[in-house]
Amino acid sequence: MRQIVSTLIGMALLLLGSGAQAQGKFVTFDTRSAHSGLWSDPHTWAKKRLPKAGDIVQIRQGDSICYDLLSTQALRMIHIAGTLTFARNKSTLLQVGLLKVQPGEQATEDGFNCDMHPGTPPPASPKISPPLLEIGTTEHPIPAGVSATIRLVYFEGADRETSPAIIVCGGRWEAHGAPLNHTWVKLGQNAKPGETTATLDTPVTGWRPGDRVIVTASKEAPHAHSFRPAAGGAEVNTEERKIVRLDGMTLTLDRPLDREHSGSGDFRSEVANLSRNVIVESATPDGVRGHTMYHLGSTGSLSYAEFRHLGKEGVLGKYPLHFHLAGTGMRGSRVLGVSVWDSHNRWITIHGTDYLLVQDCVGYQSVGHGFFLEDGTEQYNVLDHNLAVQAFRGKKLPKQVLSFDENEGAGFWWANGRNVFTRNVACENDEYGFRFDIQKRSNFDPVLPLRKSDGTTESRDVRTLPFLRFEGNESHSEGLYSFNFGEDVHPSVHGDRQHPFIARDLKVWESHYALRPNVQFFLMDGLSIFNTAYGVYHPDYDAHVYRNLTLNGVDTEPINRGHDDDSIQYGSFTYDHLTLENCRVGRDPLVQLTCTSPSPGQTGHFRSLVIKNCQSPASIVDLGGGPRSSSLQNGVLYYFHDYFGPGRTTCVSSVHFPDLMHDGDYRPIANFTGKDVRAADVSPVPFPTLLDPVDDFAPTTCILSARQEGSRLRVEGVSSDNGEVASVTVNGRKATILSQAAGVAHWAIVLPLPLNSLVTARAEDRAGNREQTGHVLTLTALPSH
Secondary structure (H helix, E strand, C coil): CCCCCCCCCCCCCCCCCCCCCCCCCECCCCCEEECCCCCCCCCHECCCCCCCCCCCCCCCCCCCCEECCEEEEEEEEEECCCCEEEECCEEEEEEEEEEEECCCCCCCCCCCCCCCCCCCCCCCCCCCCEEEEEECCCCCCCCCCCCCEEEEEECCCCCCCCCEEEEEECCCCEECCCCCCCCCCECCEEECCCCCCEEEECCCCCCCCCCEEEECCCCCCCCCCCCHHHHHCCCCCEEEEEEEECCCCEEEEECCCCCCCCCCCCCCCCCCCCCCCCEEEEEECCCCCCCCECCCEEEECCEEEEEEEECCCCCCCCCCCEEEEECCCCCCEEEEEEEEEEEEEEEEEEEEECCCCCEEEEEEEECCCCCCCCCCCCCCCCECEEEEEEEEECCCCCCCCCCCEEECCCEEEEEECCCCEEEEEEEECCCCEEECCCEEEECCCCCEECCCCCEEEEEEEECCCCEEECCEEEEEECCCCCEEEEECCCCEECCCCCCEEEEEEEEEEECCEEEECCCEEEEEEEEEEECCCCEECCCCCCCCCEEEEEEEECCCCEEEECCCCCCCCCCCCEEEEEEEECCCCCCHHHCCCCCCCCCCCCEEEEEEEEHHHHEEECCCCCCCCCCCCCCCCCCCEEEEEECCCCCCCCEEECCHHHHHCCCCCCCCCCCECCCCCCEEEEECCCCCCCCCCCCCCCCEEECCCCCCCEEEEEEEEEEEECCCEEEEEEEEEEEEEEEEEEEEEEEEEEEEEECEEEEEEEEEECCCCCCCCCCCEEEECCCCC
């Protein structure tokens, strides 16, 4: 199996968090392995008996034990200093209080911190294999029809905040269930109340009778405190069922649906499978729940595994899946097709960890934010094609790094733009579908030491780091906001003219607030909104460019004025190809204008504006309630290019700034201007170019696997870019790009053997940016295909 360079990195620094030996005494082992063998064989164990209920067990360094039991006896602790694998030919159940994957002869019963062991061999020793917990491999997963379950059991006397748990300290954890070709898909046709079938839009494999599925909401969510059932939440529209039969693309469900789910047109609900045959769960979901962690110096990947009833509510750092301060050590690791549901504390938390790939995962029901990047230091992570459903409102966690985060329940939450979010969907979360937020506070300085693409480190204000890639994401049926970027102050989050924050091809439907861009230097290219109350809401207009927007059925404020009630426009903006259709606005104009700015000479421009079947008592353009800032400062002019005919430029100005109306016959225009503005034909003015984005950022590459196929080595990986990946080379040879969507490219290459112990992969993009610090993999023993 492949090993990352310096697999044993951090073995001398395994203690994380406290900076000293983890609190607690070293445990006394009731039994230890005597040699490699089957768990069920008494001769495998030093005392010639099987571990029994309540035992503290050690698998010694160099020993490889295969777990092959369906046991009802819960062990208090297992310390894996060697290797623990799970049988693939029979179903297994392991019940345990603490499973600690850590080198050395001693261990404490600490379910959060790692232990520093006197006498631990130095990291450079080539003879030491890292400890390993292996529940299937990518090449040989636990096959369909066989299950492997770890049930985390709390034992009296253990720390309720840190146990039960699986923690990996300088070791490796691999967990791989039977693959599904899709973990979630869209509905293929409408599903109506009373029906017991759901038609999918694409064939699925790996889905089986008995699997638990959800059919997501397709109606605007009620604006309640929370959807969470335990909090007396509002009625939700996502429904949970089990599969009785699968015929082609039709699922037969165990009971009829209660609500209608959209399955036609451009806006359709999802059907997600929550069941996997590799399972990590809490023994008492209503009692003391478990959690899992990867620490610095640890490696491993997870695919098609299920994490259920985990997460400690209100406790910092105790999540179903937690990548804790792993730095670049997880490069080449991925979380693929995993299901995390009924969590009391997030789904997947990436903290101080870079280069992790999270793809095709499903998160369902979490207290607090779901897919969560914790403190603004995380970079180069890729979250692609994941589904986030029902992240419930929680409370601030004790001693959390970012004090401004209220933990209100976001499907996706992050604080550093230098990450990739592509093709994800969020649905029916309490507050946000997607929330990007980074602020400066008295107890937090956003200037942080960050790794550059060339491998060096520099201190940067994280608020100035644009999105590495934000494209193809969708949000519907949210409790309040679908996409919310930045904070409600100026200046705040900002790029620059050549490096703006860019969002592309977003989709919002059946939500309340669609897009809230509190960001300076912002490009929104491709936005489709359907049946929402607000369209572009509370924008921080300052070098904002909007292209290719379609707003259909927005019934309150399709285009909101700058900073809403403050009604301040700090800079200029443009809208190009804006279509408003079927908008029946009850009070405000279709397009609200601000009219005042702290800086003179600011403008707004509209080109290719199309109005279809829309109505508003305030007409198309007006001030939307008038200027609400403390004082009128500098007037803003708004230009409509070609709206009243080719080559015609119509200027709109507020009645509060009559001195600006000197270049034409300003007057009301029926069915166009509202009561607080006047318009006139003026001499043509150029449609401005406010942003000039350049691509000067290199791609990032991760090698995901390397396996021997006869006399050759097959290497596969993924590269991501803010543009398009043009090529990938591995040891100087060109790889084949198998697929590429939204700048995320999967590639493969077959290399002749023998070769030296290093495999180096790097990518180049269409703009000619070449990756300087490619991924370097050190080969040890190779798995055969």
